[in-house]
Amino acid sequence: MEPPRTPFALLTTGLLLALTPSCRHMATGYRYDPPEKGEPMKGSSAVKISSSAARGTLLGIARHPVTTAVVGAAVLWQRPRELVTANVPGIRKYHFAPEEAPGTDRFEALLDKKDLPQPIGGKITWLVDGHRFYPELEREIAKARQTIDVQAYIFDNDDAAVRVADQLKRRSAEAQVRVIFDDLGSSSAAVTKPETPFPPGFEPPSNMSRYLRDGSAVKVRSMLNPWLVCDHTKLHVFDGRVALMGCMNIGREYRSEWHDLMFRVEGSAVGELQRDYDRTWKRAAPFGLPGLGGDAKKPYPVPVAGEVPIRILRTDPAVWRYEIQKAMLLGIRAARKRIWIEDPYIANDDITEALEDAVKRGVDVRVIFPGRNDSKLMDVANRAFANKLVEAGGKAYAYPGMTHLKAMICDDWACVGSANLDTLSMRINRELNISFRAKAPLRELITKVFEPDFARSKPHVPAKEPGGAVMEAVADQL
Numbered sequence: 001m002e003p004p005r006t007p008f009a010l011l012t013t014g015l016l017l018a019l020t021p022s023c024r025h026m027a028t029g030y031r032y033d034p035p036e037k038g039e040p041m042k043g044s045s046a047v048k049i050s051s052s053a054a055r056g057t058l059l060g061i062a063r064h065p066v067t068t069a070v071v072g073a074a075v076l077w078q079r080p081r082e083l084v085t086a087n088v089p090g091i092r093k094y095h096f097a098p099e100e101a102p103g104t105d106r107f108e109a110l111l112d113k114k115d116l117p118q119p120i121g122g123k124i125t126w127l128v129d130g131h132r133f134y135p136e137l138e139r140e141i142a143k144a145r146q147t148i149d150v151q152a153y154i155f156d157n158d159d160a161a162v163r164v165a166d167q168l169k170r171r172s173a174e175a176q177v178r179v180i181f182d183d184l185g186s187s188s189a190a191v192t193k194p195e196t197p198f199p200p201g202f203e204p205p206s207n208m209s210r211y212l213r214d215g216s217a218v219k220v221r222s223m224l225n226p227w228l229v230c231d232h233t234k235l236h237v238f239d240g241r242v243a244l245m246g247c248m249n250i251g252r253e254y255r256s257e258w259h260d261l262m263f264r265v266e267g268s269a270v271g272e273l274q275r276d277y278d279r280t281w282k283r284a285a286p287f288g289l290p291g292l293g294g295d296a297k298k299p300y301p302v303p304v305a306g307e308v309p310i311r312i313l314r315t316d317p318a319v320w321r322y323e324i325q326k327a328m329l330l331g332i333r334a335a336r337k338r339i340w341i342e343d344p345y346i347a348n349d350d351i352t353e354a355l356e357d358a359v360k361r362g363v364d365v366r367v368i369f370p371g372r373n374d375s376k377l378m379d380v381a382n383r384a385f386a387n388k389l390v391e392a393g394g395k396a397y398a399y400p401g402m403t404h405l406k407a408m409i410c411d412d413w414a415c416v417g418s419a420n421l422d423t424l425s426m427r428i429n430r431e432l433n434i435s436f437r438a439k440a441p442l443r444e445l446i447t448k449v450f451e452p453d454f455a456r457s458k459p460h461v462p463a464k465e466p467g468g469a470v471m472e473a474v475a476d477q478l
């Protein structure tokens with residue numbers, strides 16, 4: 001990183017030192033490998049992103065002082081908390097009865113007792129990889145009659161993102177179109193060279209917010225990044241009737257380059273997802289004017305055939321919600337027969353140590369991580385964890401390429417969504433997952449994702465990771 005050249009960058013450097021980076025892109029260099037296909041973030045880009053982070057903090061203080069103060073306090077608390085819970089011996093003694101195994105009524109009662117959101121009915125349809133998700137996204141954008149609500153951590157400026165943007169612009173003549181993206185996530189992605197070349201003659205727009213608004217009625221709000229906290233949510237809602245959510249951002253990595261997962265939700269739960277979107281829209285309002293842009297009237301979602309109970313879980317430090325980690329830790333600690341995980345960034349010590357404990361109890365613990373990760377730091381941390389897991393008796397698999405999907409099955413219960421298994425997703429950034437125990441979607445998650453991915457991935461053979469311990473400790477803070 002070049003020395004800071006602007007007051008904003010100076011302020012951000014101070015924040016970085018004080019808080020440890022909350023954005024993986026800044027901490028690790030976005031897309032380090034392979035050199036012939038990408039290039040590391042340039043110094044000038046780092047300064048640009050630093051400025052954007054400082055702008056987020058300053059504007060956050062001006063626009064939403066209370067929320068910004070709560071988020072700042074939460075972030076300051078999470079760092080030492082993670083160090084303590086991860087490193088004090090004896091703090092991790094848990095015992096669950098066999099009747100409380102994930103998938104049972106008793107486990108669900110446990111989730112209720114821990115104040116996790118109540119289950120609501122929703123029909124889940126898995127959309128594995130960009131070639132299934134993007135056509136579905138385009139179909140829903142085309143079909144919506146009243147409202148199209150799009151939210152992604154990254155709304156990139158590449159050809160895949162511009163294609164979505166152009167369709168949204170066209171549809172804004174007939175329906176209310178709102179777009180929310182994370183300021184830091186999207187600006188980092190915009191200055192990153194793609195893995196594969198753009199189509200001939202394609203010029204990426206320099207500012208996607210302006211591009212979306214130009215000549216259209218699309219309303220755009222970006223989530224600012226006070227204290228470098230990001231909003232990783234991926235949620236799109238159409239007419240308050242159907243939602244698409246999960247692990248993918250908007251851009252060509254997700255459309256065609258990486259292995260990834262989204263899912264369609266229909267039925268009663270979409271009402272809650274729509275309310276969630278509306279709350280985010282208000283939170284992203286400029287200068288505390290939540291009503292700006294208005295909420296169009298949407299039909300009340302009707303129950304549909306095939307609904308199963310799902311819980312909508314959040315990490316959201318602004319309202320002190322850490323439901324995703326709470327549910328996952330309960331699932332891992334109570335599991336008796338299997339814990340299967342696929343995730344690109346596995347670094348949160350609470351999670352990794354709970355997994356090692358599960359191996360020692362005789363649970364079939366299997367983890368799939370990317371064979372070629374976009375983050376060098378997380379790659380080393382993943383491999384260092386995989387070494388420990390395999391040496392303890394668990395199994396780890398390197399996916400051939402980048403897998404960006406984030407899914408966990410504990411016995412007969414699953415948790416899937418935007419959250420990675422790192423401290424950013426568990427304790428710092430804003431995330432959106434669902435959990436469920438219904439047989440049909442669980443079976444499909446196994447047959448459409450886990451079984452093929454175990455088969456195509458390479459079993460990890462422990463090997464010395466130079467600097468692995470240090471990288472793992474740093475990664476635990478990311």
Ligand SMILES: O=P(O)(O)OC[C@H](O)CO
Pocket residue numbers: 024025030031153232247249374375418420
């Ligand atoms: O943060 P995610 O999981 O949306 O993925 C985006 C990656 O960080 C890109 O490096």
